[in-house]
Amino acid sequence: MEKLTNKEEQIMQVIWKLEKAFVKDIMAELTDEDIHYNTLSTIVRNLEEKKYVGYQAFGKTHQYFPLVKLTDYRNKFMTKAVDSFFxxxxxxxxxxxxxxxxxxxxxxxxxxxxxxxx
Known part of the structure; x- marks a missing residue:
């Protein structure tokens, strides 16, 4: 499991929360962010390439869902942080x-x- 960037983690937090989401749904959750739709779409596709999200196609649009559980991600990287820093x-x-x-x-x-x- 590859470590995500801060922005990827932020977007995954939204996907974990919503469980299923179109890019527009993720965008709506990022109310304090100034991120362009195309940039967000690219990041979500990167998460797909990293095998963090899957999708169901609805015509030309995709509904994304997590492939990696939040608890699994948290456990892996918290353990690594404890090992590295403590x-x-x-x-x-x-x-x-x-x-x-x-x-x-x-x-x-x-x-x-x-x-x-x-």
Missing amino acids: EGSYLDVVSFFAKEEKISAKDLEEILKMIEKK
Whole structure:
């Protein structure tokens, strides 16, 4: 599975959310973006070439759907990030977010509850 660019990831987020979408549907979800329809269409076709999306043809237009699950993508690249930046230590990941004040004590309590339930 190939790593996506930031723009490709953003577009995949929309496709994962919508589950099935024409380019115009994706465009409507990117309300804060200034992206041309043809550029978006090209990026979606690139995602197709990378085997991230498939499509169903309706005449000359295509409705796209994800071939890669969000959870599979997240697992692969989060694991790679933890390995690359934190030497595989999830403790270091949590410590990093705690030091950066990105995670609260309440969040940590919730994480502990989740761990205890498994």
